[in-house]
Amino acid sequence: MSDCDAMRENMPLxxxxxxxxxxxxxxxxxxxxxxxxxxxxxxxxxxWRMLETLPELEVPARVKQRFLAxxxxxxxxxxxxxxxxxxxxxxxxxxxxxxxxxxxxYAGHRLSPxxxxxxxxxxxxxxxxxxxxxxxxxxxxSRVLPAASxxxxxxxxxxxxxxxxxxxSQSNEQIGVSFDITxxxxxxxxxxxxxxxxxxxxxxxxxxxxxxxxxxxxxxxRATYAHVDKPxxxxxxxxxxxxRTDQHQGVRIKAADTLQSMQSAMTDSTRDALVEALKxxxxxxxxxxxxxxxxxxxxxxxxxxxEMVDTLRRKASQGDxxxxxxxxxxxxxxxxxxx
Amino acid sequence: MRASKxxxxxxKHLTDQELMDLxxxxxxxxxxxxxxxxxxxxxxxxxxxxxxxxxxxxxxQEVFVKMMKRAAQFHGGAKLSTWLLAIAANxxxxxxxxxxxxxxxxxxxxxxxxxxxDLSPERHMERREAEKRIEEALMLLSNDQRxxxxxxxxxxxxxxxxxxxxxxxxxxxxTRVFRAMSALKNVLTGDTERRLTDV
Numbered sequence: 340m341s342d343c344d345a346m347r348e349n350m351p352l353x354x355x356x357x358x359x360x361x362x363x364x365x366x367x368x369x370x371x372x373x374x375x376x377x378x379x380x381x382x383x384x385x386x387w388r389m390l391e392t393l394p395e396l397e398v399p400a401r402v403k404q405r406f407l408a409x410x411x412x413x414x415x416x417x418x419x420x421x422x423x424x425x426x427x428x429x430x431x432x433x434x435x436x437x438x439x440x441x442x443x444x445y446a447g448h449r450l451s452p453x454x455x456x457x458x459x460x461x462x463x464x465x466x467x468x469x470x471x472x473x474x475x476x477x478x479x480x481s482r483v484l485p486a487a488s489x490x491x492x493x494x495x496x497x498x499x500x501x502x503x504x505x506x507x508s509q510s511n512e513q514i515g516v517s518f519d520i521t522x523x524x525x526x527x528x529x530x531x532x533x534x535x536x537x538x539x540x541x542x543x544x545x546x547x548x549x550x551x552x553x554x555x556x557x558x559x560x561r562a563t564y565a566h567v568d569k570p571x572x573x574x575x576x577x578x579x580x581x582x583r584t585d586q587h588q589g590v591r592i593k594a595a596d597t598l599q600s601m602q603s604a605m606t607d608s609t610r611d612a613l614v615e616a617l618k619x620x621x622x623x624x625x626x627x628x629x630x631x632x633x634x635x636x637x638x639x640x641x642x643x644x645x646e647m648v649d650t651l652r653r654k655a656s657q658g659d660x661x662x663x664x665x666x667x668x669x670x671x672x673x674x675x676x677x678x
Numbered sequence: 679m680r681a682s683k684x685x686x687x688x689x690k691h692l693t694d695q696e697l698m699d700l701x702x703x704x705x706x707x708x709x710x711x712x713x714x715x716x717x718x719x720x721x722x723x724x725x726x727x728x729x730x731x732x733x734x735x736x737x738x739q740e741v742f743v744k745m746m747k748r749a750a751q752f753h754g755g756a757k758l759s760t761w762l763l764a765i766a767a768n769x770x771x772x773x774x775x776x777x778x779x780x781x782x783x784x785x786x787x788x789x790x791x792x793x794x795x796d797l798s799p800e801r802h803m804e805r806r807e808a809e810k811r812i813e814e815a816l817m818l819l820s821n822d823q824r825x826x827x828x829x830x831x832x833x834x835x836x837x838x839x840x841x842x843x844x845x846x847x848x849x850x851x852x853t854r855v856f857r858a859m860s861a862l863k864n865v866l867t868g869d870t871e872r873r874l875t876d877v
Binding site for chain 1: 706709713714717718721722725726731732735738739742743746805808809812813827830831832836837852855856858859860862863866867
C-alpha cells in the first residue's frame with residue numbers, strides 16, 4: 340500500500356476525529372505536501388459538509404399519542420383520534436390517496452359516474468363499538484386504492500396537492516401517484532353520541548384559526564346542550580381547556596359563561612379551571628363570569644373543595660379586586676357556610 | 679390537574695437514569711418526558727435508514743414501547759440515547775429482513791417540509807433537490823454502512839458506541855466508515871470514474 344493509499348484511508352477517520360494524535364499529524368502533513376491527496380481531502384470534507392445539510396424531520400404528534408395509548412390504557416381516553424397534525428383544518432383532513440395504476444385501469448369502470456371509495460376501518464380508540472354491520476370511518480386516514488377501483492372520470496376539479504410519484508420496479512409493473520386531497524365531511528348524530536362529543540371537543544380545542552371561530556363553536560354548543568339532560572363531561576372539559584388557554588378574553592368569557600349553564604356536567608377539572616380563572620385571569624370580565632359560575636355551583640350544592648373556598652375568601656376580601664367580583668365571591672361564600 | 683403539571687415540570691429536571699429508575703419501579707409517568715427527549719433521534723434515524731416516513735413512525739412507537747417494557751434491562755452502563763438507538767437499529771434490520779431489503783424508493787418526506795421564509799421558490803427547490811440527492815446516496819450504501827454513517831454523522835456517537843450498537847468491533851466500524859465515506863464522496867462530489875465501485 341502506497342503512502343497515499345494509507346493516508347486516504349485515514350481521511351474519514353480524520354473527519355470523525357478518531358485518529359490518534361500521531362496519525363493525525365502525519366496525515367495532515369501528507370495532505371499539505373501531496374496535491375492529489377489534498378484534492379481528495381477537500382472532496383471528503385465537502386461530502387461530510389453535505390451530509391450535515393440534511394434537515395431533521397419533526398415527529399408527527401400522533402406517534403406520541405399512539406405510544407402513550409399503547410403503554411397505558413388509561414391514556415386512551417385522552418387520545419384525540421381525529422387529530423392528524425396541529426395545522427389540520429376543521430373537519431377537512433387531508434386524505435393521502437395512492438392510485439396504483441395498472442393494466443386494468445379502464446376495465447369495467449367507464450360507466451361509473453363517481454369515485455368509489457372503499458370504507459376503511461377507523462382507528463378510533465376508547466369509543467363504544469358500533470353494531471357489527473356498520474363500519475367505522477376515520478376522518479383522518481390514508482388510503483391505497485387500485486386504479487381499477489376508481490372512475491376514470493375525474494369530476495369537479497378536485498384540489499390535489501403534494502403530488503408524488505412511485506416508479507415501477509423490475510418485479511412489478513405498477514406505478515403510483517400519491518397526493519393530498521381535501522374532503523368536506525358532515526358527521527351526524529345525537530348530541531350524546533360519544534363520537535359526536537369527541538368531535539365537538541376536538542373542534543373546541545382545535546388550534547386551527549381557519550375554522551369557524553371558537554366563539555361561534557361555543558355559542559352552538561351552548562344552544563345545543565341547553566336541552567340535553569346530562570351533557571357529557573367531555574364537553575365541559577373542552578370548555579375548561581378553552582377557558583385556560585384561549586388568548587382572546589371574549590372567548591374565555593363565553594367559555595366561563597357556558598360552563599355556568601352546564602352545571603350538571605361539571606367535573607373537578609372544570610371547577611379547577613374556574614377557580615384558576617378567578618385567581619389568575621387578567622381580565623375582570625372573565626373573573627366575574629368565573630365567580631358567577633362558582634357561586635351557582637355553591638348554591639346548587641355541587642362538589643366543593645378547600646382551594647375553591649379559600650380562593651373565594653381571598654377574593655371577597657381583596658381590596659384591589661373588582662367590586663362585583665368581591666360581591667359575588669361573598670355571595671358564594673354565604674351560600675356555602677350554612678352547610 | 680395542577681399536581682400533574684407540577685409533576686411533569688419536576689420530571690424535566692431528572693436525569694435519564696433517574697427517569698428510568700422510576701420506570702423500573704413501575705411508574706409510567708416518565709414515558710412522555712423520555713419520549714420528548716429522544717423521539718426525534720429515533721425517528722430521524724429510522725427515516726434515514728429506511729426512507730419511509732410511515733415505517734419510521736411505527737418503529738419510533740415500537741422503540742419507546744420496548745423501552746418501557748424492557749426498562750429493567752437498562753443498567754446505565756450505556757447512555758439511554760445509545761440504548762434506544764440500538765433498539766431502533768435492531769428494529770430497522772428486522773424490518774428489512776422481513777421485507778427482503780426492499781426500500782420505499784419513491785418516498786420523499788422532505789418535500790413536505792415547509793419552505794424557509796428567506797429562500798426564493800427556485801432556491802428552495804434547488805435545496806430540496808440537493809437533499810434528495812443526499813438521501814438517495816445514503817440509500818446506495820449497504821445497510822451496515824448506512825447504519826454506521828447515520829450513527830456517526832447524525833447521532834454523533836463514538837466508534838466504541840457504534841460498535842456496541844452494530845455488534846461488531848471498532849476496527850470493523852472504521853473499515854465501514856471508510857468504505858461508506860469513499861462511496862458517498864464518489865457519488866456526491868461527482869467522482870464518476872470510481873462511482874460506487876467501493877460500495
